[in-house]
Amino acid sequence: MRIAEALRVSGIAAVDARVLLRFVLGWGDAHLAARPEQFLTEDQQDRYFSLLERRRAGEPVAYLTGEREFFSLGFRVTPAVLIPRPETELLVELALERIGPEARAQVLDLATGSGCVALAIARHRPRTRVTATDCSREALDVAIENARRLDVANVTFKLSDWFSALEGRKFDLIVSNPPYVADGDPHLDQGDVRFEPKRALIGGADGLDCIRHIVVHARRHFPGGGWLFFEHGYDQGARCRRLLARAGFAGILSRADLAGTERVSGGYAVRA
Ligand SMILES: C[S@@+](CC[C@H](N)C(=O)[O-])C[C@H]1O[C@@H](n2cnc3c(N)ncnc32)[C@H](O)[C@@H]1O
The missing domain is CATH 3.40.50.150 (Vaccinia Virus protein VP39)
Known part of the structure; x- marks a missing residue:
């Protein structure tokens, strides 16, 4: 799955999906925005979808990523x-x-x-x-x-x-x-x-x-x-x-x- 599609099908607020995907990839926001066509590996996809599921169940994004500014x-x-x-x-x-x-x-x-x-x-x-x-x-x-x-x-x-x-x-x-x-x-x-x-x-x-x-x-x-x-x-x-x-x-x-x-x-x- 490509980055743009992973964001499109997240089923959560777009801003949260970007944070979770950046967390999985270890990328900054500019990096993510510049590579919408890049494919996720199977492992990245699994980790991202498991975080999406937890977010849909209500868990705060900050607890999922373990960080907050x-x-x-x-x-x-x-x-x-x-x-x-x-x-x-x-x-x-x-x-x-x-x-x-x-x-x-x-x-x-x-x-x-x-x-x-x-x-x-x-x-x-x-x-x-x-x-x-x-x-x-x-x-x-x-x-x-x-x-x-x-x-x-x-x-x-x-x-x-x-x-x-x-x-x-x-x-x-x-x-x-x-x-x-x-x-x-x-x-x-x-x-x-x-x-x-x-x-x-x-x-x-x-x-x-x-x-x-x-x-x-x-x-x-x-x-x-x-x-x-x-x-x-x-x-x-x-x-x-x-x-x-x-x-x-x-x-x-x-x-x-x-x-x-x-x-x-x-x-x-x-x-x-
Ligand atoms: C609203 S949080 C604030 C945490 C942090 N200062 C912040 O602004 O994000 C309140 C904190 O009060 C602590 N707390 C609750 N009762 C307390 C008590 N009797 N003595 C000292 N700390 C207490 C809790 O453990 C919690 O960490």
Whole structure:
């Protein structure tokens, strides 16, 4: 079978079929576009059709290829970690805006998953020391592998239930993309999300359990003052700002994604 036909008969979204075929062939997009008449070998055809079948059954493309791009860096992903989302890049942008290129800041990424946020910050701020935590050993193993593959040495990984293993640690900036979907939310039964780890997604009855915990406990890790930024659901911005205000944060703000939806909120904890 030729490449053009393999793409035509995929039975899945064209963009996904191209990613899967590129993955099987080990080619870039331009290479694929330039050779529509080339024949697939029998082995390539078998592997491609088996991936198509799994995609038709709903498996996310990122789990099928084991990779996803985030902040222009390639990350390895497995079903042990959330698939990095474009909107989470806002967290990295907010962090980089507050840490100068030469700053020797101490940064904490709570709930690091694949390590995408921690590693993107560390890569762009090589003098900064980043601590990245998660309560999942399997997720941390993926994050550690990503640090090795991206050759990032200024991140330390730690198994921790939120702040439990961070007693006495001080930070200049804390970022987190915690679980924030409400238990029972119908989105949990739709699309790629069905295949992602539940403990990466669900944040209690109203989705805000983890965020409440982070907002309340972050302050004692900022004795010299510092910024906290976290991602939240599309309709949680106002509630998050109220939580931050109640916990005494100043300079409270929310940032929207390109579609105008508030995705990240945060504030400054003044010097204790
Ligand atoms: C939404 S995912 C975020 C992963 C990654 N930071 C990203 O943006 O792609 C949330 C992460 O929180 C972790 N998590 C859930 N409960 C936790 C807890 N009690 N303490 C630490 N991490 C937790 C999950 O294992 C998961 O990796």
